[in-house]
Amino acid sequence: QVQLAESGGGLVQPGGSLRLSCTTSGVTFLIASMGWYRQAPGKQRELVAMIGNTGLTNYADSAKDRFVISRDFDKNAVYLQMNSLKPEDTAIYYCYADRMRLGNRSAYWGQGTQVTVSS
Helix, strand or coil, rough: EEEEEEEEEEEECCCCEEEEEEEECCCCCCCCCCCEEEEEECCCCCCEEEEECCCEEEECHHHHHHHHEEEEECCCCEEEECCCCCHHHHHEEEEEEEEEEEEEEEEEEECCEEEEEEE
16 A cells, blocks of 8 residues: 655744655555645645656745755655745645556645644
């Protein structure tokens, strides 16, 4: 059974940094893309950053100048370095992974880790 597990969330002051990690288990296939989404209370889940199997990345506009996504292909892990954190970054952050087979995409999600940015 495929499982994704996030860690590294917590409480941080504005301007601080956190590094999120996502590890996988039960993966018997090649993962195409991995990334991070977040969801604040009462809001829709939104993309934060994504990294493909070629290493190409894309970021939400709010994250481009502050966050860095990276991936360990051997470990099937993905990381998100978050710098200059703002209160509006407060959300549950979810790890994402997908694969493509015969033109179809299968998506997998972690349980989420809470990030709170507050004084």
